Amino acid sequence: MHILFVADPLDSFKIYKDSTYAMMREANARGHQVWVCLAGDLRLKDGVVEATAQQIGFTDSQVNHDWYHVQQARTIALRDIDAVVMRKDPPFDQQYLYATQLFSLAEAQGAKVFNRGQALRDFNEKLAIFQFAQYIAPTMVSQNMADIRAFVSEHGDVIVKPLDGMGGAGIFRITNTDANLGSILEMLSHNGERLVMAQKYLPAIKDGDKRVLLIDGVPVDWCLARIPQNGETRGNLAAGGAGVARPLSARDREIAEALGPQLAAQGLLLVGLDIIGENLTEVNVTSPTCFQEITAQSGINVAALFIDALERKCA
The missing domain is CATH 3.30.470.20 (ATP-grasp fold, B domain)
Known part of the structure; x- marks a missing residue:
């Protein structure tokens, strides 16, 4: 198989813990050809979704910048790759959205993309829990700071976070007596212009x-x-x-x-x-x-x- 990983720059990988690295090594060990590109390397030309990609091989080095070598580089249609694996880290910003739309176009042309472009758009990583509400703690989403203040007052101890973060960025624990409550909500909501998630704190x-x-x-x-x-x-x-x-x-x-x-x-x-x-x-x-x-x-x-x-x- 030829597998294309759409990922972050390879030199940014921390190979001792990186899951994409583990996937690539496993695929290579089975004899599959491993290709890589950035989301910015995707393009639509003459109606066909393509990527300027590199085929890589692996070294025995455990040093972050020396673990791979480039074997060849070329532009290839996604429909001509056996599998496309989306592994770019969040945030899910406008550029990420555009990439998922290109994936959907590529899928219509015969490409196999994992996770599918439509699924990536449908499942905001924070909001998706509401599809399974029977399993969640008390949670609300609003950009209205009065709403969030009322939620904090009701539950007393609350976690607030942005909808597009990762790795714990922008997460705060607040209480209804927190002197910084107003400042935190203003910052997270951009003064009431962006949605914020609030969840009851779980000990x-x-x-x-x-x-x-x-x-x-x-x-x-x-x-x-x-x-x-x-x-x-x-x-x-x-x-x-x-x-x-x-x-x-x-x-x-x-x-x-x-x-x-x-x-x-x-x-x-x-x-x-x-x-x-x-x-x-x-x-x-x-x-x-x-x-x-x-x-x-x-x-x-x-x-x-x-x-x-x-x-x-x-x-």
């Missing part, structure tokens, strides 16, 4: 914000609990959280098995559910991570499970 975060991976609708048997540092609210690894792999709890599996088939049916090959305690908090579809941490601690080769699924979809 179970002390035991970890669990990342549960779904591959073609099937949960990986272990998750990664991202545990906040002392004095920190956020468990995100990018915010300094410690990643501890654990078997899925009964509740984790209940949520994952309920959502998995629905998400897979809508074109989502890879999904990362975020679960705190008993509650679903996010549905991550853009570039779910934690492959390497789960593999190292559980012995489950998550990248192999993903490439298995990719091969089945492209058979």
